[in-house]
Amino acid sequence: MSKAQKIAWFNLVVVLLALGLSVVxxxxxxxxxxxxxxxAVAGFAFIGIMGFAGLTPILFRKxxxxxxxxxxxxxxxxxxxxxxxxxxxxLFVAAAMVPWFIIGPDGVITVxxxxxxVFGGMxxxxxxxxxxxxxxxxxxxxxxGL
Amino acid sequence: MTxxxxxxxxxxxxxxxxxxxxxxAVFIAYDKGLSFALLLMFTGTVVWGGLLWLLPYIQRRFxxxxxxxxxxxxxxxxxxxxxxxSYVALWLYFVAACVITWCLVGPNGSISVxxxxxxxxxxxxxxxxxxxxxxxxxxxxxxxxxAK
Numbered sequence: 001m002s003k004a005q006k007i008a009w010f011n012l013v014v015v016l017l018a019l020g021l022s023v024v025x026x027x028x029x030x031x032x033x034x035x036x037x038x039x040a041v042a043g044f045a046f047i048g049i050m051g052f053a054g055l056t057p058i059l060f061r062k063x064x065x066x067x068x069x070x071x072x073x074x075x076x077x078x079x080x081x082x083x084x085x086x087x088x089x090x091l092f093v094a095a096a097m098v099p100w101f102i103i104g105p106d107g108v109i110t111v112x113x114x115x116x117x118v119f120g121g122m123x124x125x126x127x128x129x130x131x132x133x134x135x136x137x138x139x140x141x142x143x144x145g146l
Numbered sequence: 147m148t149x150x151x152x153x154x155x156x157x158x159x160x161x162x163x164x165x166x167x168x169x170x171a172v173f174i175a176y177d178k179g180l181s182f183a184l185l186l187m188f189t190g191t192v193v194w195g196g197l198l199w200l201l202p203y204i205q206r207r208f209x210x211x212x213x214x215x216x217x218x219x220x221x222x223x224x225x226x227x228x229x230x231x232s233y234v235a236l237w238l239y240f241v242a243a244c245v246i247t248w249c250l251v252g253p254n255g256s257i258s259v260x261x262x263x264x265x266x267x268x269x270x271x272x273x274x275x276x277x278x279x280x281x282x283x284x285x286x287x288x289x290x291x292x293a294k
Binding site for chain 2 (some may be wrong): 089
């Protein structure tokens with residue numbers, strides 16, 4: 001399995017774990033413990049797990065003398081990044097326009113909506129980038145490991 | 147028309163073409179009230195504006211005279227790099243706009259819903275400007291772009 005594949009798998013697991021735990025924690029706080037929604041959103045603190053994705057350069061570091069990546073790796077990385085950010089753009093437009101449409105031009109929204117947009121955007125970009133990378137390389141090891 | 151000329155046109159004509167309908171839609175909505183047509187016009191312009199970089203690929207697919215090469219591998223690489231640079235700038239702008247607003251207003255505050263479409267327009271302008279500039283920088287300011 002190549003370095004990019006390992007990173008994609010790692011990011012995919014981290015994002016899904018962060019999202020899954022956040023949803024479960026919110027569900028427990030809201031439905032089981034009966035906390036109000038404004039306090040139960042504290043369960044989304046598990047989103048912080050996504051910070052582990054920043055460790056990938058250290059965790060998947062390669063020997064300096066070996067080839068880090070070739071043209072194919074660069075091409076796949078570029079494609080995955082562009083697909084992820086293009087999808088993010090459409091979601092960004094939707095996230096900005098839906099409140100305007102629902103509330104109307106004279107309405108106001110809580111400012112806490114903005115960090116939620118950032119987290120949503122980050123999840124989308126990481127998730128799609130990982131999925132496209134794995135789709136391009138193949139989901140399993142094909143014996144081409146660098 | 148060379149790619150460099152296209153980049154200049156994109157920078158000086160493309161940006162106003164996208165921004166003017168968006169801003170007009172926002173002001174009409176603010177003045178005369180919201181309507182579905184206005185919303186569709188604005189959303190369509192903004193989505194298309196952000197995906198305008200797909201135009202060379204679409205153009206190449208539907209062009210009848212395929213023997214004349216107008217978009218080779220080098221152009222494609224430059225175009226992809228410019229798009230990636232634009233997305234990086236857009237992402238930084240998006241995070242900065244959200245976090246700075248949140249810090250200024252405070253966690254218990256609220257903002258006008260009109261801030262959202264204006265943020266989008268800002269992102270669109272930035273995206274197209276960075277894309278145009280990145281293309282121009284990569285092709286070179288002189289006449290190094292190769293005559294086509």
